[in-house]
Amino acid sequence: MTKIKVLNEKLANMIAAGEVVEKCISVVKELIENSIDAKSKQIKIELIESGIKEIKVIDDGTGMEKEDALLAFLPHATSKIITEDDLFHIVSLGFRGEALASIASVSTVELKTSTGGVGTTIVMKAGKMIENKSSDSRQGTEITVKNLFYNTPARLKHLGTLYYELANIIEYINKIALSYPEIAFSLKNDNKEIFKTDGSNNLLKVINEIYGLNVSKNMIAIANQNDDYQISGYISKPEITKSNRNHFNIIVNNRIIKNLEINKTINDAYHTFKPEDKYPIIVLKIQVDPRLIDVNIHPTKMDIKFSKKESLKELITFEIKNKLNSINLIPTIENKSLETFISNPEVSLEISPKQYDESSLFTIAEEPREYNEPLDELKPEKKIPLMEPVGVVHGTYLIFQDDDNMYLIDQHAAKERVNYEFYLKQLGSPNNHQIEMLFPINLEFPNNEF
Structure with a gap:
């Protein structure tokens, strides 16, 4: 009996997925490249929980007929190259024909596509087709990938945090937007818009x-x-x-x-x-x-x-x-005379004594008013009792005593309280040590630094 076996299609696709699909960014990259190759002018990316729960890419490209949509999930099925010579003259982003098959083997994928006529909807789960039906006729393609790596726990475990996965996706979207300023991109995570370009083919505007x-x-x-x-x-x-x-x-x-x-x-x-x-x-x-x-x-x-x-x-x-x-790397400093900053206009003061009615200087009310408003009850200020030190427990807690009680004080908490009172007093003081900057500093960060 032979020891070498030919792997079945499902297992082969799962192995291939390890090379093609490593993180959420891998899925986003493959789907966007397909949308660009389909001559899309608008591409929308919508994520739930940074793509770990769901990734959706919607485009207005050429779309696919039903027959092509069915073939798209087969391994090594592509419309980008046909002959060996095409491999050395590649002008498209995708060409291997393994992305969709690999993605579908480790997730649930729903594909909606149309060339403008009757559309097609296909649902794949773990590499198997579970639904195939007609759908609306909006031209373009919509692909939703849910529960990535749900059937490969080891890979799911090695996905990064929500922040890490989202930062990688934003970085890629930034770069692909710079590559194609003529395409309008938008990115949302948990229904919050993160990034958007207008597709005006203005590279400097995308940089901004x-x-x-x-x-x-x-x-x-x-x-x-x-x-x-x-x-x-x-x-x-x-x-x-x-x-x-x-x-x-x-x-x-x-x-x-x-x-x-x-x-x-x-x-x-x-x-x-x-x-x-x-x-x-x-x-x-x-x-x-x-x-x-x-x-x-x-x-x-x-x-x-x-x-x-x-x-x-x-x-x-x-x-x-x-x-x-x-370019002039040394900025030019314009020397201005002191007079441009200091104006010293002549000031004339005319002081005239104010006239007072002498009879009104010492006016006494003939009928004093009566005030019966209640006064707030004065609460005695609580004072710290006079205590004598006894010792220290575990180098952390101080023991004190007075005539009637024993007190246990956390040194760390006591120090924090002293510092809090000190800084509170400093901030409340009109002479606190704060200096207002002469010129404000504006801090701008790339959109993947959040």
Whole structure:
């Protein structure tokens, strides 16, 4: 009897899901990429409990016919590539045809789709179809993923906190919005809107939505090209930096990537312009012939291989250094004379004595008024009795006594009370040590820092 067995389809899909679907962000990424490949202009992402309980993606793309919707849940079913040559000329974000099958194997998935005619609704649970029916005719696709990893407890256990999962999703939505400023994105979590773009194809406006006005007004536009590559985007002025490289947004043919060599090239170009332990905000869009890159080298397609890499690095270095050298990094200080700040107009005072009626200075009421309002009862102030120290218990509690009682005092609580009374008195004093700032400081944080 043979020891090697061919895995059944369900088990194979669950194993594949371990590579494709690791966190909630993995599901969001795959679904949004499908929506973009379907030529959507509006994409809505709605989460419940940061996606752990439910992820819903709604688009207005081309939609699918019923036959295609049924095939979409089969492994290695895709409309993106057909021949081997297509694999080396990829222009879409998805191409492997394994995402939906993998997601459906570890969750409950409801798909509603239509090309504008009669729509189709399909419900999958643990890789099995449990419902297939006609639905409304709104063009586009709506996919709902519920209870991710419900049938794989080990993976469910390793999901992060609600904050962690949501922060990862926001970071990805930020980057995909920078990749496609012409698409209107919106993100909600537990019915609360977190992020929204208008799809106006204004990249700087998207940067403003993500990082705020203080960053967007300090970004420098870049654009250059050589025989192999074309680059564009925005880089921050040296005074606008972050503590890590997470804000290096590298986009190749609209695909978000992470590439250590490009990151190093960017950071080296800023050498002498910024502190060594600080990093700029970068939105670098690279356009290249698909035949010069290989996007099939990473399980999650987050890295790619470049041909003629040195040509790209030289182009990036030249453009960044050229733009940084061209701006005036030392602000001009306008010297104003002292007279512009101090005005000393002549002041004339005319003082005339006020006339009083002498008879009114010592007027005595002929009929004194009678006041019968009750006075508040004065409560005696409670004083701390005079006590004598006896000893200490466990180095924490102080023992005191007086003529009639024994007292046990927590040293830590007593110190907190003394500090509380001290600071309360200081805050209530008109001469407290507070200094109002001459110029207010506005703090703006990216939307994934909350």
